[in-house]
Amino acid sequence: MTERAISIFLVEPKQENFGSVLAVLDKAGLPATLIPIQDQFGFMRELQAGLPDVVLVCYQEKSFGDFDCLGLHKKLAPQIPAIVIAPGFGEEWAVEMMRGGVSDIVLQQKLYKLPAAITRAMAESFHRRQQQQKEQSLQLSQQHLLDLFKMTPVGVFRCDSEKNCFYVNDRFCELIGLSPEEAFGPGWIKALHPEDREFILREWYEKKGVVEETKAIYRYQKPVSGETIWVLGQSKSELDSEGNVTGYLGSVTNITRLKIVEEALKEKNNYLTKVNKELDNFVYSASHNLRAPLTSLMGLINLLRLETGKPLELHQICSMMENSLLRLDGFIRDIIDHSRNSRLFIQSVEVDVKALIAEVLEEFSLADNYNRICIDVNVQQEVPMFTDPARLRIIIRNLISNAIRYQNNTLLPQISITAQITGQESIFQVCDNGIGIRQQHHERVFDMFYRADEHRSGSGLGLYITREVIDKMGGKIELTSQPAKGTTVKIVLPNQQAGKAADSYNTETRTGWLPD
Template sequence: MTINYLEGLSLAGLEGEDMFHSIVEKSNDIILITDDEYVIKYINGSVRRKLGTRPEEALGKSLFEFINPEKQNSLRDFVNRRDNSKESKLTEICLLAKKGGTLYFDVTISNLLKNEEVGGLVITLHDITDRKIAEEKLRKANNELDQFIYKTSHDLRAPLLSALGLVELARQDPEKEKHDYLGMIRKSLLKLDHFIEDINSFYRNEKLAIRNERIDFEEIIKEELDQLTNFYNADHVAVTYNINRISDLYSDSVRVKTILTNVISNAFKYSDKGKQESYLKINIQVTPDECNIKVEDNGIGIRQQYLNYIFDIFYRADENAKGSGLGLYIVKDTVDKLGGQIRVQSEYGKGTSFTISIPNFLNTEVHARAFSLN
């Protein structure tokens, strides 16, 4: 069947149909011929390499059986609009690979139905998946940059303007009032400092190479708890932590600290002051392969409808939410950079738990794989 459809298709300067057939079969493009009902009469071996489908599996089937359902109608409209000339036309479709995943193709259709030697539609599918992925990354980066510039300019100016206004009031009011104003100014400037630190964390995670060093959890946790407890006046939160390891963890200390700082500060920030006993539990388990961190609190929790959005950049569940809106985005981005995973469970009014898994770079091969992801 293949030879019948390729007979007579020759190129100037090439001798014999075997050479032409070899070129078609070795092409990186999927090349196929259908009749006027789009039933596949010939398809080259690239379909196996790209989609995992053997050519013989596709013969005699409709082209539309392999098209993503969302794209079928648009492709039908495209091919139905063709005229009777031999002129090629171009569109874009996506196909589902046999082992899962979607690939994107530019499609060229040449109408050779009236050609006695071909008698069909010659369709070429050119793989543009890498280009589509790059375009999506660029689109995401541009969108985040737009948000980042807007939010940064707004959130940097707000505490500065607040502090400046308080300074002016303090200059005009009696001496006994000045202490109160100084406290409010300090609060505004601390808010500004935390936002700038969020920006620094964001930059470090995006730009700095992943380091491989021994992680001292005791030192990191004690330092962070001292700072965060004082900042949030969180003496009402009972904090316990447990570190269980059968191996040292080797990872990037700056990024591990960034993860812990943001998740722990979230627990303090959203603790439920209406509860008689507030708690924060930190459990860490380290094996030669990975590290699992669970941070659990009985704070105010997160409403179910917001859980899918909490890792979006600058997302806040409500207008009264505290912080820059960068914290959990940075956590997710940092975990991704380390090749790990993060999961969240929460019930509004009862509390929240974050479970984070990151690979242990104790094995140099694991570290090399993490580098290859970035």
């Protein structure tokens, strides 16, 4: 049942069938509004008032020639279905009516078929209008797409299922140096760079009629000028409603500038890598070459001390020389530590924590006032510790060095070194009762060359290198300190598993340098 009454023009000079038509439609449950039309003027008048859903024409041979409503219908409202009611007709006449735009013919003596004819004609008319709208929409979309292709800054091409080119936009022709006619079919191939042609043709033509998305970087060389450009070529399959490949749509983007920048960056990177390696070698070599004469001078100073009968002043001068050399030696050691931490892979092997701490303390045994320092070492170890021994040594050495250097001369120096080793992590703490660090310096003590106390010796690299090493090892560092009360530094390092440690160690022994 329709939602509204169907509007029907009933064209009949004497309206003899008005009642019959209305009764048939009513019996069929097809609500309709019949608008009687007796001549062509009435037809045009009603048509101007509003279009009907259907036009019914009662054909009467003698009177129909006086006004050809069918002709008016075809001219003014061809989209409205027209049905002819006739007392009888021959085949030729029926064909002529259908060619003239009539949707259906119903015999007058079989008027009961009229409701079905009207319903069918309206459905066909609706379907036809929808199809026309789709075609118009498709044509509009295609036109918009072509307009977009003309405006886009990239080259656009289309190919059939055999990958023969049948469309290119102006930008595509500009990029490859060919006219559209020259680029059609396989013509675009002649613009491929000779060194890239084999690769592109193999990749492009090996898969025909296959659903795919492709992307490649290659070169075109314009046939006339010889100009070479780098492009990013992309394509995607076009499919019909059943999923079959009907063609390919693709784009070509000029990336020549990007390639030039990329090559320049690659050259700069290679240059910087070379310079960095040379600088690292220089630091390493220079550090060792500087330490050699320093070691000799320290030996000579010890010999001078053994000489008897020398004035006290000579001994003091030797001590001053020794202190200066020790500071220089410490600075060079810091440079070496920083260089090694920056360039070497993490080495992970089993470490004897107690022995390592003892070795580091032994390095400071000749320091001034070392014997008066109360040092407590407490190592609690549940499982073996796997870590980088060289880096752990740097951490412990720098923390102990600071604890010794920044003693509080008014108190008996105390240094507490604790270590707690578990299967997951290792926690180290170095505590002292030294001069401490003021709160405003806490955030900056880990900066390079920053010194919280300018009156004490030191390079300003110790805590900076310590933090860099800990970050490299995937650990954390925390510092708490109060002036005149002392400083506590807490280190948390991951305890590597034995299997991972072996792999890391093998990597370390294969190459001593970080990958570029």
